[in-house]
Every structure is written in structure tokens, then in C-alpha cells.
Amino acid sequence: MPVNLIAPNPADLLPVPGVELGVAMAGVRKANRRDLVVLTLAEGSAVAGVFTKNRFCAAPVQVCREHLAQGSAVRALLINTGNANAGTGADGLARARRSCEALAAQLGVKPQQVLPFSTGVIMETLPVERIEAGLPAVLAARQAAGWADAAQGIMTTDTLPKAASRQVQIGGRTVTLTGISKGAGMIRPNMATMLGFVATDAVIAPALLQPLVSEAADLSFNRITIDGDTSTNDCFMLIATRQAGHAEIGSLDAPEAKILRDALVSLAQQLAQAIVRDGEGATKFITVRIDGGRNEDECRRAAYAIAHSPLVKTAFYASDPNLGRILAAVGYAGIDDLDQGLIDLYLDDVHVARQGGRHPDYREEDGQRVMKQSEIGVRVDLHRGAASATVWTCDFSHDYVSINADYRS
Amino acid sequence: MPVNLIAPNPADLLPVPGVELGVAMAGVRKANRRDLVVLTLAEGSAVAGVFTKNRFCAAPVQVCREHLAQGSAVRALLINTGNANAGTGADGLARARRSCEALAAQLGVKPQQVLPFSTGVIMETLPVERIEAGLPAVLAARQAAGWADAAQGIMTTDTLPKAASRQVQIGGRTVTLTGISKGAGMIRPNMATMLGFVATDAVIAPALLQPLVSEAADLSFNRITIDGDTSTNDCFMLIATRQAGHAEIGSLDAPEAKILRDALVSLAQQLAQAIVRDGEGATKFITVRIDGGRNEDECRRAAYAIAHSPLVKTAFYASDPNLGRILAAVGYAGIDDLDQGLIDLYLDDVHVARQGGRHPDYREEDGQRVMKQSEIGVRVDLHRGAASATVWTCDFSHDYVSINADYRS
Incomplete structure (x- = not known):
């Protein structure tokens, strides 16, 4: 019984040039359930993110951090539900890496250009072979208009998908931001993650993405609580495909940066508040x-x-x-x-x-x-x-x- | 449905020479309910305590701290249920002081020789006139064997009274410790306090009581949690009437101090664990x-x-x-x-x-x-x-x- 929340109209979710999204059923934990999502990013994209502060962070979180630290251009994000790959030790890390290798091979990029995300039950072995087997289907399903499907594909205990878009004018060009999120806290026993992904085609210096995503998270996802439990897998990622065609934003002090920042914060707050409105058992x-x-x-x-x-x-x-x-x-x-x-x-x-x-x-x-x-x-x-x-x-x-x-x- | 907890047998609760306890119905919040308890202490008794760290501590907690800091010999403890006298501002402080003055007048002692304790609904005015009116009855009811009644008289949402005794040998004399407690956390809307009182006739230097009660609290009442909410009124008090007749314990390093300390910790742990066993809705x-x-x-x-x-x-x-x-x-x-x-x-x-x-x-x-x-x-x-x-x-x-x-x- 979500509080004043409705499913987004797919027509309101604007494609972000440079991003394609695919969804498939890989049977990670249950059959006949959309549990595998891939975002592929055009060359020239930049990505930054913030991750759970839980010291028991999941294997995919550790691999994400490693891959981002290596500085290779990220070309794909791979998300599975049904299994958090947390509390899984060295074997879990190996399985997270193997999932990146498999997707990288299909895309012809390097494994460190793939970021993995998992959400689901803790302390169980990730069936990485099912993810591998599902990759051809998920890649074939990719489309720029895939945001609504992706919002549904990352759901676990959420009762409604969570997604929204913004458009702003920067340097005479229309810049789009579209994002999706899934539930935090008040999680069913086998699910325990907040995930948020926002993509924009704004042309912004890659070095500015990290302060921007950190500030936006601080004003949105870091301001919600349902039951106080901090998940092992929480992530909030900001993708910039940099295809909007305006002059590059080179400083966060620029007026264009403020326009982008305000739209991002507003979008992130909507996505974060949607998680609370759909909190387990929430009535207010x-x-x-x-x-x-x-x-x-x-x-x-x-x-x-x-x-x-x-x-x-x-x-x-x-x-x-x-x-x-x-x-x-x-x-x-x-x-x-x-x-x-x-x-x-x-x-x-x-x-x-x-x-x-x-x-x-x-x-x-x-x-x-x-x-x-x-x-x-x-x-x-x-x-x-x-x-x-x-x-x-x-x-x-x-x-x-x-x-x-x-x-x- | 308390977990492996039964009501104490009144015959197992040993009187502590120098302590008398009275219970009465004062109608603080509801009629026909035992809601007023007084402990009077023989001359020569010493008292120390630990109090809630909540900055929104109740008026009686503030008055207790004041009175203990003034160093006058404490001769009575006055406990009411039904109203916490917390979140009541300057008026609440005045009412807590007035209750001490009224009891002091009846006993012929000074107001600062009385310590007040309240538990019940927050942010409502303490009906101090009802407490005053109930004092003659509660004083008339006093008896050394009043521990079982007192354990019941301080109950709020507890489903069972909580009390226990210990006896140890010190310097060839039998030393008694008897204590009572009431529920913490998982509190009904109108009740929100953990209270614990332990009295002993051990002959111990008054200056040692504070470190002893602090250590015992740290190993017992400070080790329990039900819902993480810290009450405005929590108190744990240690009373020594010093009437057991053995040589005074002058150092915590003395072997006699260790005997007393171990009995106190054991008793405090039993009283603290009883609160968890009777936690609201607890099944385990x-x-x-x-x-x-x-x-x-x-x-x-x-x-x-x-x-x-x-x-x-x-x-x-x-x-x-x-x-x-x-x-x-x-x-x-x-x-x-x-x-x-x-x-x-x-x-x-x-x-x-x-x-x-x-x-x-x-x-x-x-x-x-x-x-x-x-x-x-x-x-x-x-x-x-x-x-x-x-x-x-x-x-x-x-x-x-x-x-x-x-x-x-």
C-alpha cells in the first residue's frame, strides 16, 4: 500500500542518448521473473557512484569500486536480482568478476569496463552460470526506450516500479536526465538493497561526476530511512553520456552546472522518496x-x-x-x-x-x-x-x- | 507472554534491615491502581545511582541529581507511576520539588533527603496534589517485608513483577541484597521507563557506592535493549543501610568488596534480564x-x-x-x-x-x-x-x- 505513489507512465520516461537498456529472465532465484538488467553506454560516457558504507559490503560493490578506481571507461552496468552476492567471501568476489568477464566478452570490451550490481538474499552462492546464460537475451532486448522495463527489472519487494525524468536547457540544448530506483530497508527477508541509477546526456567533465553524485546522494538517498538497517549492496550511480552537444561544463561553479545539479537533486529526491512511499508496510x-x-x-x-x-x-x-x-x-x-x-x-x-x-x-x-x-x-x-x-x-x-x-x- | 520468567515468590524476597516499603493507590492517572511507592531508609544509609543519558530527562531525574549532589543523607525514595513528569518544563520541576517537600514534611526530614522517581505518560502535568493526598496511606503501609508489593507498585506495562534477593557472608555476618525493577523499552504509549532499585545492609564506605552502582549498571541494565529507545526517566539506584554489623568495607580492592560486587552484579543482571524477558511482545x-x-x-x-x-x-x-x-x-x-x-x-x-x-x-x-x-x-x-x-x-x-x-x- 504505497503512500501517494503511482507507477510511472512509460511515455514520461525519456530516453537518454547514449544509453540502451535490456531486461531478461535468467532464473537467478526463481523462474519466470525479470531478474537481469543491462545498461550499455556509448563510447565517451563517464560514470561515478556512491556505495554502501556497510563494512560487510557485497562482492559486486567491491568489484565496482575496483573497476571505477582503475579509471577505464565504463561501457556497461550489469544488474541481477534474486541474489545479493553478499557474505559470500572470496568465492563471491570471483563470481562477480566472472559475470563482468562474460558481459565484457560479449560486448568486446575489457572486464573492468563493466560494473556489476546484485540484490537479493544474502549469504548464498551467486549462480553466475545462469547470468552468463541470460546475457544473449538481455543484450538482444536492449533499447533506448527501455527505462520502464529496467525499473521493473530491478524490483524486489517494491510494489511499484520507480522512475522519473527531467529535462533542462543548457547552452541552447535540451539535456535529459532519467533515473530508476528500487526499495531500501523494510525489506523482505531475502532482499536488502537500495539501488539508484541516473543517466544524463549532459556534457560534463568526467572529474565533476563524483562530487555531483555525492552531493545528490547526500540530499536524497542519504536522507531516507525505513528501518535503520544499512544494506550490504546499496549503490547510487550517475552516468553521463555527454552527447547533448553543448559546450562542456568544466566547473561546478558554472551556472550550467547549477542547472544540471538542481535537476539531478530534484530527480534523486523523487526517486529516494518513492522508496519511502513504497516502504514495506508503510501507510504514511x-x-x-x-x-x-x-x-x-x-x-x-x-x-x-x-x-x-x-x-x-x-x-x-x-x-x-x-x-x-x-x-x-x-x-x-x-x-x-x-x-x-x-x-x-x-x-x-x-x-x-x-x-x-x-x-x-x-x-x-x-x-x-x-x-x-x-x-x-x-x-x-x-x-x-x-x-x-x-x-x-x-x-x-x-x-x-x-x-x-x-x-x- | 514473558520468556521463561515467573513472578517472584514473596517469601524469597528478603527484607533488608533499615529499609521499609509502602505502596498505595493515589489515582495519579487511573483509579484503583497501586501507583505510589515509598522506601524509607534508616539513619546512616547511603544512596548512589545512575540516570538516563537522555538530554530530555524528566524533572524527577533532574531533582534526584540535584539532591544527590547536595550530599544530604537520603532518607526516602518516592516513586509514582502513571505520569513521567517529562517534557514538562519549569512547571514539572516545581511539581517534582513539591512532592519531595510534602514527603519530607511528613517524615520530619529535609526535602533534599527525598529522591523522586516518576514513570508514565510524557508531556502531561504531574497531579502532585494526588500524590500529596496519598502520602499518609503509603507511609502507614510501610513494612520491611514490602518488597513484593513494591515490585508490583512500580509496574506499568510489565506483565509480571520483577524482584530477587541474594545473601552473602561478609566478615562473619550475613549480608542481604534485595532489588526490584520495571520494564524498559517496548513500552506502552503512555509508559516509558526502566527503573531499578537495589538495597543492601552491607557496611560499605558511602564513597564506594557510586563506582559500585556504575559498574553494576554497566554490566546489567546497560546491556539490555528492546527497541533502542532510551527513556527520559531511567534510573538504577543502590541503597546501603550499613546495618549488617561487619567491619566497614573501605576499598573496592578488598576481598569483601568483591563478594558484595559479585552478588550485586548477579542480582542486577537477573533484574535487567527479567525486563527483556518481559519485553512487549517478546517471544524469545x-x-x-x-x-x-x-x-x-x-x-x-x-x-x-x-x-x-x-x-x-x-x-x-x-x-x-x-x-x-x-x-x-x-x-x-x-x-x-x-x-x-x-x-x-x-x-x-x-x-x-x-x-x-x-x-x-x-x-x-x-x-x-x-x-x-x-x-x-x-x-x-x-x-x-x-x-x-x-x-x-x-x-x-x-x-x-x-x-x-x-x-x-
Whole structure:
């Protein structure tokens, strides 16, 4: 029951010149399921990405990092669902490498020009031979208009595909950005990954891609939480095919860079929020904003303390304005010198607490009214500085437990 | 449905010379409910305690700290349920002080010789006049054998009272320790506190009580987690009436101190584990032990990452040996230079993962067998040092959501 989310209209997903996408059924874990996706990139493309900080990161994440560090031009991305190839030791690394070698051979490029991505059950052996066997079909299926199929092909526990496009004008040319993502957190037992891929034909110096993708991730995928579990396989990749025909953007300070950056952040936020809206068992979409912090870090910590608290999240599920739980979460966020006597709490426009205590004009029915909405804004003002931070999350329902307690099937 | 926990037999709860306990119904939040408890202490008693680190700590916690800091001899502890007096600002502080003044007047002592404790709903005004009105009854009810009643009187969402005793021989005398506790975490909407009180008649230098209670808390109440929410009101207090008649223990290095310390730690662990066994919705009791860390801090972080993960906890609830989730939790515990290739994972005696990957001899039915037990041991060896740490937790069930999503009633 996704919260105010609908499947994208395939016609709204704009091809990105230089990118082709193919999808096939390889039977990685189950038969008759689209579980293999390939993106091939035209010569001259550049790629950068951010990866999970989990030290138990999956074999494909390790191989991605290696291949990007080697600096060869990336020509293909290979994505499988059904198996995360995580917790698989040296054998898992060998299998991830073998999948790159197989695709590279078919494309006539070097293995380090392929980036592998896996999502699915942890600690089981990747059936790389099935992936190899599926490559001819997936390559044959490639098309520039393949974004909608690819969004569906990377789904695991998602109930809806997640994809969107943007177009901006840069140097008199139309520049396209199109992206897809899949669910994070609140994951079925056998699935545990957030994946995001955005491609653009903007002509941008390859060295600028990494700061751009890092900033966009920081303002989008790094601002969502469902259950606080950090996956072994999370990746967010930015591809620039550089075919739009305008003069190259050579500095992030250029006005053209700002146009591109704003479109990228907006697209990444839409894709990230779509993951929360489709969180397992989610019935409400909650925006948590902290104002008045000394720095952004402490604002984020306070926002995450609220967004991770099972007590807060079950209260949202129940539409119960038990708002002391929010204050308590701020209190244990690790801000050592926090003065509770300064804190204000708002639920949308309702002023709930002032100077650390219940606001004299607060009426429970006003809190109740906001809690019943499907989109809720929580705002806390710490009144100790000028920094702010926002995090998006969902509530915590019976269905979350049901979905995650189901035996893997 | 507490996990292997039964109500204590009142006959097993040994009086501590110098302590009397009274319980009464004061109607703090609901009528006909034991919600007021007083412990009075003989002259010559000493008290020390540890308190929540939550910056949004309740008014009574602030008053307790003030009174202990002033160094007056504590003669009474005043505990109410039904209202936490947290998130109540300056007015809450005034009401907590007024409750101490009222009890002090009845006992003929100074207000700073009374320590107040509250547990219940946050952000509502403490009805201090009802507490005042209940004092004569609670004082009249005092008796040395009042421990069982007191254990019941501090209950909120607990399904069973929690209490235990120990006796040890020190300097040819029998020394008694008796304690009570109430539930932490997985708290009903209107309740949110762990409280623990242990009294002993051991003759110990008052200055040694603080290090002793801190160490005991660190090995017991600070090793449990249910949902990761840190309450605004948590307290663990150690009372020494010093009436046992043996020579005073003047150093923690003395052999007599070790006898007392071991009994205290054992008692505190039993009281702390009882809270987990009675965790809201708990169906399993899980001991998480990390070995082979460089230091205890990183072991604790890894243990808590496992014990807090909703994905891990729902898998335990489902008896699903989806053990990659445990490895993933270790991976995001914040140990920056963790080498996943060294890690071993055991479920009781079953060797699940070796060198970061699935053990070749591991069979899912062996994992399944352990997961079905009501008491489960998880052990992770990081193989990077000699430090260890243990944490106790419970699983995460449908009932947790039901209990916490119920509208406050």
C-alpha cells in the first residue's frame, strides 16, 4: 500500500542518448521473473557512484569500486536480482568478476569496463552460470526506450516500479536526465538493497561526476530511512553520456552546472522518496525537519533519532499524537549539551511543545488531526543555531512485521 | 507472554534491615491502581545511582541529581507511576520539588533527603496534589517485608513483577541484597521507563557506592535493549543501610568488596534480564556476544547493531535463520576498518559463517533448529583482538506493534 505513489507512465520516461537498456529472465532465484538488467553506454560516457558504507559490503560493490578506481571507461552496468552476492567471501568476489568477464566478452570490451550490481538474499552462492546464460537475451532486448522495463527489472519487494525524468536547457540544448530506483530497508527477508541509477546526456567533465553524485546522494538517498538497517549492496550511480552537444561544463561553479545539479537533486529526491512511499508496510509518509541546530550534523542526528524510533513510528501508524516520544528521541540523539528548555515541536502547523514543555494552547485534537493525514510534517526547533536538516521516513505497521517475519519463500 | 520468567515468590524476597516499603493507590492517572511507592531508609544509609543519558530527562531525574549532589543523607525514595513528569518544563520541576517537600514534611526530614522517581505518560502535568493526598496511606503501609508489593507498585506495562534477593557472608555476618525493577523499552504509549532499585545492609564506605552502582549498571541494565529507545526517566539506584554489623568495607580492592560486587552484579543482571524477558511482545530471549574485538567499545557497538536491527529481530520472531542480516548489522556497526573476511558467526553451537562467508558444512536445518528455541545465543568472532561484550535482547513481534500502536487508554 504505497503512500501517494503511482507507477510511472512509460511515455514520461525519456530516453537518454547514449544509453540502451535490456531486461531478461535468467532464473537467478526463481523462474519466470525479470531478474537481469543491462545498461550499455556509448563510447565517451563517464560514470561515478556512491556505495554502501556497510563494512560487510557485497562482492559486486567491491568489484565496482575496483573497476571505477582503475579509471577505464565504463561501457556497461550489469544488474541481477534474486541474489545479493553478499557474505559470500572470496568465492563471491570471483563470481562477480566472472559475470563482468562474460558481459565484457560479449560486448568486446575489457572486464573492468563493466560494473556489476546484485540484490537479493544474502549469504548464498551467486549462480553466475545462469547470468552468463541470460546475457544473449538481455543484450538482444536492449533499447533506448527501455527505462520502464529496467525499473521493473530491478524490483524486489517494491510494489511499484520507480522512475522519473527531467529535462533542462543548457547552452541552447535540451539535456535529459532519467533515473530508476528500487526499495531500501523494510525489506523482505531475502532482499536488502537500495539501488539508484541516473543517466544524463549532459556534457560534463568526467572529474565533476563524483562530487555531483555525492552531493545528490547526500540530499536524497542519504536522507531516507525505513528501518535503520544499512544494506550490504546499496549503490547510487550517475552516468553521463555527454552527447547533448553543448559546450562542456568544466566547473561546478558554472551556472550550467547549477542547472544540471538542481535537476539531478530534484530527480534523486523523487526517486529516494518513492522508496519511502513504497516502504514495506508503510501507510504514511513523514518529513522530519530539524531547525536551529549548531551544525547540520547534529540536525541530522536528531532527525534520524526521530525517524528510527520504533515508538515514534508505531505512534504514527496508530495516528496517536503521543508526541512526548518525539521529544524523547531528540533527547537521546547524542547532542551532549542540548538544553531541553529551548526546544519547540510542531506537527505541521500545530505548535505542540514550547520551551521543552507542552504548549499551553496545544489541544490533543489538533495533534490527532495531523496524525491522521497520509503526509505528515514533524518540525523541531533546537534554538541553538542556524543549521537545518530534513529526513524522510514512513510509519511502522503490522505489515512490516508480517512481511519481514515471513519465511523466505 | 514473558520468556521463561515467573513472578517472584514473596517469601524469597528478603527484607533488608533499615529499609521499609509502602505502596498505595493515589489515582495519579487511573483509579484503583497501586501507583505510589515509598522506601524509607534508616539513619546512616547511603544512596548512589545512575540516570538516563537522555538530554530530555524528566524533572524527577533532574531533582534526584540535584539532591544527590547536595550530599544530604537520603532518607526516602518516592516513586509514582502513571505520569513521567517529562517534557514538562519549569512547571514539572516545581511539581517534582513539591512532592519531595510534602514527603519530607511528613517524615520530619529535609526535602533534599527525598529522591523522586516518576514513570508514565510524557508531556502531561504531574497531579502532585494526588500524590500529596496519598502520602499518609503509603507511609502507614510501610513494612520491611514490602518488597513484593513494591515490585508490583512500580509496574506499568510489565506483565509480571520483577524482584530477587541474594545473601552473602561478609566478615562473619550475613549480608542481604534485595532489588526490584520495571520494564524498559517496548513500552506502552503512555509508559516509558526502566527503573531499578537495589538495597543492601552491607557496611560499605558511602564513597564506594557510586563506582559500585556504575559498574553494576554497566554490566546489567546497560546491556539490555528492546527497541533502542532510551527513556527520559531511567534510573538504577543502590541503597546501603550499613546495618549488617561487619567491619566497614573501605576499598573496592578488598576481598569483601568483591563478594558484595559479585552478588550485586548477579542480582542486577537477573533484574535487567527479567525486563527483556518481559519485553512487549517478546517471544524469545536472545544473548548476543561479540568476541575478538580490539576493545570492548567496538564489541558493544557490534552487539547493539545486531540487537537493534528490526530485520534481525523479526527473523528471530519468525524462527527464520536468515543470518545474513546479522552479518549486515555487524557491517554497519561503525567499525571503520573491519575486515569482513575474518568474521565467524555462530548460532549456539552451529557454525554458520566462516571468514565472512557461509560455512561449507552449515545446513539450514541446523540454524532452523536453534532459531526455534525460546533462548538463543548469537556469537560473532571478529578475530581482530581479545575483547568481548554481551548484550541481551528479545525478538520483534506483531504484538509489539499492536501494543505500541494502541491509542493511549
